[in-house]
Each structure stands twice: as structure tokens, then as C-alpha cells.
Amino acid sequence: MSIPVITLLTLVLCAGILIGGLLAVLLDNIVSAVISAGLSSLFASVVYVVLAAPDVAMTEASIGSGLTTMIFLYAIRKTRNGD
Amino acid sequence: MIKRLFIFMMLLLLALIFFKLASNYTENTQLSKLGQYYAEKGPQELGAPNLVTAVVVTYRGLDTLGEVTVLFISAAGVGLLLRRTRRKQDDEDLEQGDRAEETAGVHKPASEIVETATELLLPMVILFGIYVFLNGHLSPGGGFQGGAIIASGTMFLLLALPESHISRLLIATIESLSGFSYVVVGVLGVILAGGFLDNRIMDLGTYGSLFSAGAIPLIYVFVGLKVGFELSAVLDRFRKEDTGPL
Numbered sequence: 481m482s483i484p485v486i487t488l489l490t491l492v493l494c495a496g497i498l499i500g501g502l503l504a505v506l507l508d509n510i511v512s513a514v515i516s517a518g519l520s521s522l523f524a525s526v527v528y529v530v531l532a533a534p535d536v537a538m539t540e541a542s543i544g545s546g547l548t549t550m551i552f553l554y555a556i557r558k559t560r561n562g563d
Numbered sequence: 564m565i566k567r568l569f570i571f572m573m574l575l576l577l578a579l580i581f582f583k584l585a586s587n588y589t590e591n592t593q594l595s596k597l598g599q600y601y602a603e604k605g606p607q608e609l610g611a612p613n614l615v616t617a618v619v620v621t622y623r624g625l626d627t628l629g630e631v632t633v634l635f636i637s638a639a640g641v642g643l644l645l646r647r648t649r650r651k652q653d654d655e656d657l658e659q660g661d662r663a664e665e666t667a668g669v670h671k672p673a674s675e676i677v678e679t680a681t682e683l684l685l686p687m688v689i690l691f692g693i694y695v696f697l698n699g700h701l702s703p704g705g706g707f708q709g710g711a712i713i714a715s716g717t718m719f720l721l722l723a724l725p726e727s728h729i730s731r732l733l734i735a736t737i738e739s740l741s742g743f744s745y746v747v748v749g750v751l752g753v754i755l756a757g758g759f760l761d762n763r764i765m766d767l768g769t770y771g772s773l774f775s776a777g778a779i780p781l782i783y784v785f786v787g788l789k790v791g792f793e794l795s796a797v798l799d800r801f802r803k804e805d806t807g808p809l
Contacts, residue, residue, distance in 0.1 A: 534703035535615055538695070542711040547794060550718050554801035 490530055496523035510556055518549035610767035611700035611776035617762075619705065620782050624749065624760030630707070631786060635742065638793045645800045673723045681723035688716040696787030700776040706783040710790025717795035721802050729799050738792045745785040748778055 500520025507513040521544030528537035594602060601618050611617035620627055673681075695702075696709025720727055752761035760782070768775030 535705065535708065538704055538708040539711055542708070542715045543794075546715045546718060547711065547798070550722075550798065551801055554798075558801075 486530060490527060493523050493527045493530065496520070497527070511553065514549055514552045514556065517552075518545040521545045521548070606770075609762060609776055609779070610770055611779055612770065613700055613702060615703075616699045616705040616783075617776065617779060620699075620779055620786075621760060621762050624782075627706075627786070628745070628749065628760070631742070631745070631789060634790060634793055638797050641797050642800055673725070678723045681719045685716055685719055688719060689713055692716060692787070692791065696783045697773070697780060699783035699787075700779040701773070706786025707790050709783070709787040710792075711794065713787070713791030714794030714798065717791075717798055721798060725802070729795065731796070731799070734792045734796045734799075738789055738796070741785040741788040741792075745782060745789065748782055748785070752778070 497520050500516045500523060503516035504513045504520065507516060521540055525537045525540035525544065528534070528540060593599075601614065601622065605614050605617060605622075606612070609617040609621055672678075692709045692712035692715075694709075695704035695712055696706045699705035699709070717729070748764070749760040751764050753759050755761075756763040762777035762779045762782070765777045765781070767777050774780065
């Protein structure tokens with residue numbers, strides 16, 4: 481009686497998503513919060529690959545963790561200079 | 564106090580909804596009628612091995628057109644909002660005279676590691692994006708994913724060489740041309756084949772080869788180019804406003 485490797489891997493990755501999300505909410509430094517949100521969606525994209533949805537995983541990896549993080553960082557820089 | 568109460572009630576309601584959802588969950592043992600139709604007839608009718616992308620772009624083609632439109636509208640909105648702020652800044656620059664010089668060369672250069680890695684990886688990233696949308700009907704991916712990968716390439720470029728110039732005229736031309744051609748292919752489907760965005764306006768070809776599955780590769784090239792250039796434009800517009808180091 482043992483847990484299948486795939487299940488174990490999925491559970492670990494889901495824990496990663498949760499931790500990333502919690503850090504994004506709890507961290508005081510706004511840049512670190514944005515980066516942990518990106519980390520959380522990177523974990524999510526790996527979960528999609530494990531659960532056999534490579535199409536969704538590609539979008540999540542490039543948009544969720546790459547472009548969104550980048551745009552957030554640009555926006556933070558902009559608002560800081562504004563006021 | 565009342566605010567806390569509302570938050571608590573909100574959480575309780577959410578818990579109720581999700582409890583209902585989780586407790587009634589049973590695994591589907593067979594496809595729904597529509598899904599069964601797609602799975603049985605799809606490969607013959609569309610001639611594409613990757614059924615997911617084939618369904619997304621033909622049977623559900625109108626939805627994809629809607630998604631592309633949503634992205635277009637958001638990119639246009641970003642362009643509009645950021646252009647306004649820049650104009651205001653330009654006016655201030657005119658008044659203050661030397662502020663333009665002050666803010667001109669403020670971008671911190673990227674580290675050598677990032678620059679070298681970008682020079683090596685950028686062509687490969689762009690090539691992979693093109694591969695993904697050209698092979699949308701064969702392998703996982705498709706127009707939207709390929710476009711997003713190309714935009715990640717642009718992101719690399721902007722990270723490594725913050726001063727690099729991207730022609731807005733080129734972006735606008737390619738973006739509007741590919742969007743227009745996408746709709747033209749859709750309308751051709753109405754005239755020559757069964758309906759809007761029908762892929763059988765072109766020969767289905769041999770099952771599984773690169774130039775097969777009718778118009779699907781063509782549509783994905785247009786979608787990929789449009790999405791890629793649109794997202795690149797959004798990134799570029801965000802960057803243009805930067806006047807200080809992070």
C-alpha cells in the first residue's frame with residue numbers, strides 16, 4: 481500500500497501553489513509579493529503538465545508567471561515615481 | 564465590527580457553495596453527447612491530430628475570435644491610458660525645460676550574464692514560439708500559446724537591453740493585418756465551406772503532416788502573430804514610461 485508518485489508530486493506542487501499565494505498576501509515588500517505570486521503560477525503550470533493539460537500549462541507559464549509579473553513590476557515602478 | 568461580520572458571512576457562504584460542489588462530485592465515466600461527437604467525428608472532419616486545438620479553432624472558432632478581441636481591447640486600453648500620462652509629462656517637460664535630459668539615460672544597464680544569455684536564447688525563444696503556433700494542429704500549443712512565447716522573447720529583450728527600440732508602426736501594421744486576415748479566413752469559410760471559420764476551405768491534406776488540416780495552420784499563424792505583437796506592444800508601452808531604476 482503506497483501512494484502513487486504522480487499523486488505525491490501533485491500534492492507537493494499544490495502545496496507550492498498555496499505557499500506562493502499565502503506569501504503573496506502576507507509579505508510586506510510589494511516586489512517580493514509580486515514575485516511569489518508569479519512563483520505560485522509557475523507551480524500551477526507544472527501541475528497542469530502533470531495532470532496532462534500541456535496546452536494550458538504553456539499559457540500559464542508564459543503569461544501567468546512571466547508577462548504578468550513583468551507588467552506588475554513595471555506598474556509598481558511607475559506608481560512609485562508618480563507620487 | 565459590521566465589516567468583520569460581513570467578511571465572516573461571505574466566507575461562510577463561499578464554504579457552503581464549495582461544500583455542495585465537493586460533496587456532489589462524482590467522476591464522469593463517459594463523455595457528454597457533444598464531446599462524444601467531437602471525439603468521434605472530429606479527426607475525420609477536421610483532419611487534425613490534436614483535437615483540442617482543432618475544436619478550439621473550428622467548432623469553437625467564434626469563441627477564439629472573442630478572446631482575441633478581448634485581448635485587442637485591453638491592449639488598446641493600455642495604449643490609450645499610458646499615452647495620456649506621457650502627454651502630460653511632455654507638457655511638464657516643455658515647461659521645465661531640462662527635465663527631459665535628466666530622465667533620458669536613467670535606465671540601469673542589465674548585468675552581463677543577463678545580456679549574454681539573452682543574446683543566446685532570444686532567437687531560440689522566438690523560433691520556439693513560431694514552432695508552437697505552426698504546429699498547433701499537431702502538438703500541444705496553438706496560436707495563443709505561441710504568441711505568448713514570442714512576447715516572452717520580447718520581455719527578455721526589454722530586460723537585457725532596456726534602451727532597445729521597437730518600431731510601433733511595424734507592430735501596429737502586423738497586428739492589424741493579421742487580425743483582418745483572421746476574419747477574412749472566417750468569412751471565406753461561410754462562402755466556400757460550411758460556416759464561419761470552417762477549416763475546409765483548403766485541402767485537408769495527409770493526416771499528421773505540417774501542411775494539413777485545412778485552414779487551421781493558417782488561422783493559427785494569424786492568431787499567433789496578433790497575440791505576440793499585441794502583448795509585446797503592451798510591454799513596450801509600460802516600459803516607455805519608466806523614468807527611474809527599480
